[in-house]
Amino acid sequence: MNQDLQQHIVKAARKVAEFGFVASYDGNISLRSSDGIYITATRTLKAETTIDDVCLIDLNGKFLAGKRTSSTEADMHLFIYRERLDVNGIVHTHPPCATAFAAARQALDAAVFPEVILDIGAVPLAPYATPSTTEVAESLRPFISWANAILLANHGVVVLGSDVFEALHRTEKLEHAAKTLIAARSLGGAVALTRKEVDYLYETHQDVERRGDLADSGKMNGKVSAEKLVCHSCDEKTDQDRRKEIVRKILAKL
């Protein structure tokens, strides 16, 4: 096994514990390399993860190397790697605020924060599936072609990246956004950007959209994800109202 890659998993695992995204043994982390899939072992205390808690499996789940058995959620990771060739890192955690949305069965798909729109896109809600069963991978199927993060109903969140650190940073960003959205609710709720504002955001940040060295399919996924965002419709209505007003004035002069 490649010790540097094992260390990447260790670093990400300790970070998710430090950030409070997991309790005790919760969560699992993996990365794809030319050797196979490096993944946390089952019942790994994330705060105390060492390279002995990282094992190597192949894309079919066959155990290749390591001192312990792989995570019980390995099927979910393998499903994602098989479906998304642009993904080389996965972080599955239970961060309190994002998981609050998952428990309330609300997707995080409102176009509120430009940084989140550009870096993650819309975050859909997968239907409830019993943890550690093949149901979990199946629940992701409707979203896996385009989503970079998916809420798991009554469970947590799974976040994808071009490497494990991008998946970790996206998890951090998503949890921060979820926390802010919950705070905004006490002030009457966040106001989403309009479709025009989102389009302009993508237009002015095309280099950011390409970040992560995504394959062509990855770029397309970004576009689909943008289309799934729920936008504020006031401006569009105002434009429509303005057009109606102009037509009305012209007709009045005839």
Ligand SMILES: [Zn+2]
């Ligand atoms: Zn979980």
